[in-house]
Amino acid sequence: MLRLSSTLFLVALLLTSCQQPDATPPADAEDTDAEALIIYSGRSQSLVDALVEQFERETGFDAEVRYGSDAQLIATLEEEGDQSPADVFWANSPGALGALSNAELLTALPDTILNQAEAFVPSSGLWVPATIRFRTLAYNTDAVSADDLPTSVVDLPNAASLSGRIGWTPTYSSFQDFITALRITQGDEATNAWIDGVQALEPKAYASNTPMLQALAAGEIDVALTNHYYILRVTERDAGTAPIATHFFEAGDVGNLALVTGSGMLKTSDQNEKALAFLNFLLSEGAEQYSAEQVYEYPVIELGALPSYLLPFEEARQLSPTFDFMQLREIDATLDLLREQEML
Numbered sequence: 001m002l003r004l005s006s007t008l009f010l011v012a013l014l015l016t017s018c019q020q021p022d023a024t025p026p027a028d029a030e031d032t033d034a035e036a037l038i039i040y041s042g043r044s045q046s047l048v049d050a051l052v053e054q055f056e057r058e059t060g061f062d063a064e065v066r067y068g069s070d071a072q073l074i075a076t077l078e079e080e081g082d083q084s085p086a087d088v089f090w091a092n093s094p095g096a097l098g099a100l101s102n103a104e105l106l107t108a109l110p111d112t113i114l115n116q117a118e119a120f121v122p123s124s125g126l127w128v129p130a131t132i133r134f135r136t137l138a139y140n141t142d143a144v145s146a147d148d149l150p151t152s153v154v155d156l157p158n159a160a161s162l163s164g165r166i167g168w169t170p171t172y173s174s175f176q177d178f179i180t181a182l183r184i185t186q187g188d189e190a191t192n193a194w195i196d197g198v199q200a201l202e203p204k205a206y207a208s209n210t211p212m213l214q215a216l217a218a219g220e221i222d223v224a225l226t227n228h229y230y231i232l233r234v235t236e237r238d239a240g241t242a243p244i245a246t247h248f249f250e251a252g253d254v255g256n257l258a259l260v261t262g263s264g265m266l267k268t269s270d271q272n273e274k275a276l277a278f279l280n281f282l283l284s285e286g287a288e289q290y291s292a293e294q295v296y297e298y299p300v301i302e303l304g305a306l307p308s309y310l311l312p313f314e315e316a317r318q319l320s321p322t323f324d325f326m327q328l329r330e331i332d333a334t335l336d337l338l339r340e341q342e343m344l
Contacts, residue, residue, distance in 0.1 A: 003226050034061040036272040038085045041093035042070035043261060047295050048069070054290070055281045061190075061274050070096035074320035077105060088267035088278055090130075090261070095177045097127045097262050098329020099206050106264040113276065116283040117300040119317045120260050122326040127264035130282045131291045133297035134228045134319055135257040137247040138213065143222045149247045151259065152237075153225075153255025154186065157197020166203040167212045167224035170343040174209075174227055174259055180334045181257045188337070193288070195341050206344070217242040227259065232309055251318050258320035 039049065045067045052063050065088055066073065070092050077084055077100075089106070100106050106126040113128050114121050120129045137156075139149060143165075156166075169175045174229045183192045204221055206212035209230040216224045217234065234242045249255040264283055265275040283289055288299035292306055298316050299306075306313065338344045 007243055013226050018038055026028040032111050032334055035271065037087050037278060039063055039065045039088045039278065040073040041065050041067050041090040042073055042096060043067075043090055046050060048090075048148050050294070051282075051287055051290060054286070055278060057137070058281065059277055060223065060276075061277065063278070064183070074103075076104075080268075082268060084266065084268040086266050087271050087275045088263055089266055090263045090282075091127075092123075093173050093177055094158055094262065094325050094328045095173060095180065095331050096262060097122070098152070098326055099331065100198070101126045101326065102266060102329050107268055107269070107272075109265065109279070110276070113279050113283070116280075118302055118313070120258055120320075120325055123258075123276065123324050124155060124326050125253045127262045128279060128283065129260035129262040131261045131288070131295070132249070132300060133174075133259045133261070134298070135174065135225065135259065136228045136231070136256060138216055138224045138226050138231045138244055139224050139247050140216055140219060141245050142243040143219065146245070146247055149159055149223070150252045152253050153249055154190075154194060154253075157201065158253075159195060159201070163201045163221055164254045165222035166198065166201055167206055167215060167221040167226075168198070168203050169225070170338060171205075172208055175225065176331060176334055176338070177259055177328050178225070178254070178257050179338065180328050180330055181254050181321065181323075183334060183337070184323060184330070185254050185321055188333070192337065192341075195337075199341070211280075213244065217244055225245075229296040231262075236296065236309060248319055252321050253319075254321050256319040256321075258317075258325075260325065269309050317344075 009173060020118055052065055073089065077086060089100060092303050108125050114125055117129050120132065137149060150159055170202050179191065182194065202296055206215065209226045212224050212226065213234055215221050228246055231244055231246050234244055263279055265272065269275050283301055285303060288301055288303060291297045292299055292310060299312060299313065302313050335344065
């Protein structure tokens with residue numbers, strides 16, 4: 001089994017903070033119907049635990065979920081090797097799914113699974129997208145007018161009026177996926193120049209998106225490079241009391257990068273039927289509707305109606321630039337670039 005690069009996920013927490021799976025099979029392992037489906041989930045428990053429970057009710061299968069960050073769980077798989085009990089990896093980012101593909105840990109999925117997603121299916125066929133989150137620019141409506149914001153994220157370094165008022169999250173995986181996409185679409189030289197330009201505006205760095213959005217609402221910064229659903233968690237749950245709004249860049253702009261969540265079946269699995277049933281479930285109308293209404297993410301299948309705070313499906317899918325999302329696995333060069341820029 002190939003080993004992952006030691007620099008693949010620089011920001012991973014110590015493995016001891018992640019619950020280590022017990023590779024010892026249950027006493028009744030011969031009875032595969034009684035064996036629980038083992039899911040390694042980079043998605044947080046508070047967001048998706050209800051979906052797992054719904055899967056169990058609908059299928060009659062038991063599922064055991066090991067939660068942790070994508071980086072923690074990938075490192076765990078590396079340590080476990082061929083003895084890993086994992087059947088399914090449910091990732092929070094396409095970069096993680098690309099890393100699993102690089103390491104040859106995933107099994108090719110059938111077209112009956114892949115063809116269900118309307119967009120962002122990787123060329124490898126090793127994983128399937130489940131929901132869509134978009135990179136975007138959040139702004140404080142008390143401080144900034146949308147008309148004054150750039151139409152492309154590439155032009156952000158030219159926004160001199162935002163000097164000292166920009167927030168970003170250099171150590172966060174979504175930001176790193178964005179920088180990888182910037183490298184792919186604009187080239188390394190242009191990406192370095194973009195970072196230099198934003199750095200000249202003295203941005204404020206945050207460890208994650210939630211404290212950054214809190215700082216935005218409090219007026220400590222005026223704009224923040226973030227994911228769209230972090231904004232909706234504030235605006236929808238706080239009933240519009242926070243002075244925050246979403247600024248999407250022009251259609252196809254890399255600043256609107258689609259960051260899919262997704263899932264794949266691990267080569268170590270001996271429960272293919274159950275694993276495929278779980279992937280089918282994630283793409284079901286009920287699961288996709290739940291993600292739209294409770295998690296504020298976009299579906300990858302076309303639903304009859306979306307909540308009013310989400311754009312229509314076709315409009316949403318056209319926001320992101322078009323390229324093979326398997327390219328987001330090129331994370332090592334991105335991490336090297338961020339280190340050179342002293343952002344990590």
